[in-house]
Amino acid sequence: MMHYPTKMDDSQAVLNIIGLSKSFGSLQVLDNVSFSVAAGETVCLLGPSGSGKSTLLRCANWLERPDQGRILLKGEQVGVSNAGVVMSDRDLARMRMRIGMVFQHFALWPHLTVLQNVMEAPVHVQRRPKDVVREEAEALLRRVGMYEKRNAFPARLSGGQKQRIGIARALAMKPELLLFDEPTSALDPELVGEVLAVMRDLASEGMTMVVVTHEMAFARDAASRIAFMDRGAIVESAAPDVFFSAPATERARQFLQRYSAASDRSLASS
Template sequence: MTGPSKVLDVAGVSKRFGELEVLSDVSFGVDKGETVCVLGPSGSGKSTLLRCINWLEPPDAGQIYLNGAQVGINGAGLVMNDRDLSRIRTRIGMVFQHFALWPHLTVLQNLMEGPIQVQRRPKAEVRDEALALLAKVGLTDKQDVFPAKLSGGQKQRVGIARALAMKPDLLLFDEPTSALDPELVAEVLVVMADLAREGRTMVIVTHEMAFAREAATRILFLDHGRVIETGPPERFFTEPETERARQFLQRYANGAASGRA
């Protein structure tokens, strides 16, 4: 099932929405310290895969393991109750496309809310760690600001810091730059690249090909809900094994050349 260093194991996961099969028998693992970038055309099932990993969308078939413990199903083979699911989700940090910050809380309060309310950790300790995380993402001067006063890039950096505040074993990123203006994308990618260099365990759905090529330890390429190809970025981007991946990369290259990527 899982090796000693394997943080995530996805085994035969499938998901349908009515007649539409979104994921079909998806299997892969993520070792501790890996950055796996999930690529593929729109509608290939990338975001649904992330939502299945933390059971925001329960899969119809297959199993998901976090550090060897099954996600979503308890020891009796039954679907976990909300409390047990919440306990597992505290170990999986998720950064969404549209920030998902609490608008009524300041930046600092957004970071502190989960560790205090969910993990029941001491407030003074949580505050010190939250301030350190804000420094890490370059937002120390925004600690008392409400999200409505932040740019999109600043909101996403707060979202990353908030996920880190829970000290997760695994970080999931669902197209974290897709809602940003082009000039704000770089500031978020810099933070994510730093996390990759630190050896954080991450699964990142992204359309940022240059970032994936530089930061990923492995590429997972999805098409029509299936894993078509997987391998190191240096091979995937220069010598893809499948015709489908070659077509995808060619469209990316054409878009980049014309300024549309």
């Protein structure tokens, strides 16, 4: 049974997650997770597969309904009204407009062109003027290096190009928070760099982001903070230089050693 507290915490964080738990049947995926993200931070969620990273991200915008706990976006509870009642679909959609999400497998509309994909939600969900949205969408496509492909359909794009369109589409909603769920894991290795370059630019510009990733170099260079997850809990949170040079937990040390060994094997075989 979900517990719906009616009193809100007074928090300055853009995202504040408090005591979040989630199970699928008998499998507990998140176990009393609490963490916050300040304005302008890029927090990278690291950890082994199955540690709950993607589920945490999906709960943050109520794509998965948590069993217990609270998610606050600038002090407003996501998914639940001030009266402690589950939000209507309309109210939840309004809340989600404030949280952009970039998915692992792009999730572009195949029947729309690149430009139409970026314009669709601002025009039809936010009800903003089409001419204004078009101008902003074209600027975003230039920003991610995809303006020349504005009239192409997704089937004609590489994976890296599709993911850059996914980022532009999320930015078109002018979100207060941007969530990335392993945005490079479905890409061929040679296409990863072009997506990470866009994400690095966003981080340097102060976009508030939470990124689930296995790209350790990106996490080391672009993150403000690393949150390391294991077995449904955040077991360590530290600045990147501290985490990568002197992790505080044995589980994080093992994780980094395996990553280093895998990188060495990859270099040896190339």
